[in-house]
Amino acid sequence: MIKWFKDKIEAFKAQRKLEKQINPREFKEMALDIRDLAVLASQLSPRDRDIQKLIRSVLSEMERLSELADRPEFRKLSTGKKLLLRQGLIESRERLLESIESAPSPTDRLQ
DSSP, X not given: OHHHHHHHHHHHHHHHXXXXXXXXXXXXXHHHHXXXXXXXXXXXXXXXXXXXXXXXXXXXXXXXXXXXXXXXXXXXXXXXXXXXXXXXHHHHHHHHHHHHHHSOOSOSSOX
């Protein structure tokens, strides 16, 4: 009986965690975070045209995602598609962080 109760609690916790991960508000927050990172990355490498083009693309996609998350159609997407989208956003965020960390220093002087 206790094992059954523990299993039900664990299943409930897992369901709540999943619901939080696919909540449209979470997607909007992730899109805003990625957008801010893209702006920072563009400021760190203002002369590289290819990177600037890529950053503009990221900015427009994050704007579209924010708008999409507000629509009722977003809630109709399957859980699997939302999880794949979330994973893609996490990977994009990690790549942006790596590019920011590897950006050359704006000055040669140690501070």
